[in-house]
Amino acid sequence: MYEYNSGIYQNSTLQPDSEAVVISVSPKEPNDINIAEPEVTKNCELGANKNFVKTSTEQQLEYLLSNLLKYGVLLASAVVLFGGILYLIHHGSEPTDYHIFHGTASEFRSPAGVIGAVLSGSRRGIIQLGLLLLIAVPILRVIISLLTFLLKREFIYVLITSLVLASLTYSLIGAYY
Numbered sequence: 001m002y003e004y005n006s007g008i009y010q011n012s013t014l015q016p017d018s019e020a021v022v023i024s025v026s027p028k029e030p031n032d033i034n035i036a037e038p039e040v041t042k043n044c045e046l047g048a049n050k051n052f053v054k055t056s057t058e059q060q061l062e063y064l065l066s067n068l069l070k071y072g073v074l075l076a077s078a079v080v081l082f083g084g085i086l087y088l089i090h091h092g093s094e095p096t097d098y099h100i101f102h103g104t105a106s107e108f109r110s111p112a113g114v115i116g117a118v119l120s121g122s123r124r125g126i127i128q129l130g131l132l133l134l135i136a137v138p139i140l141r142v143i144i145s146l147l148t149f150l151l152k153r154e155f156i157y158v159l160i161t162s163l164v165l166a167s168l169t170y171s172l173i174g175a176y177y
Helices: 037-045 056-091 111-119 123-152 155-176
Strands: 002-005 008-011
Touching: 056 123, 111 123, 123 155
Parallel strands: none
Antiparallel strands: 002 008
16 A cells, blocks of 8 residues: 655555665656656666566576476377377277276376386377376476575575475375385
8 A cells, every 4th residue: 555645655564674665756746646657667677676686597497497387288288188089089989888887997007007008009098198297297397496496505495395396296106105
């Protein structure tokens, strides 16, 4: 919330010990709502606050991670779609019987089994491979973030990212033990 005091708009929600960038802009008239947006933009472009400027390595990391997520999800979706089309071509005209529950085949209960099913030409295996890729994309993102934080020696983020990776790993592997 901004208050108008002595010709200056001030943010009244800041805590006493907090840091803030203060840009004094006198309005043309006391009731003028437009708070000189071009001047604020110009000050930000000049780097008035260096804490919000990203380094080139941070921008490269963000670009890498965003492309990993984008293309990883697209690849996983394409694999699932391809496997689904092949499955429907082969099994699309079969009648369904929901009176008996058929569990998942043992070959689809592990990543090694899924890869073996794909290599043997299983259409369901291709769908399962796409789902495994979809699960692997965010895990790969966490691993890349962990390695980046290790290289930058930001150990608090290394600890947090390690906890996230341990949680993901346990949720995937914990069912087997």
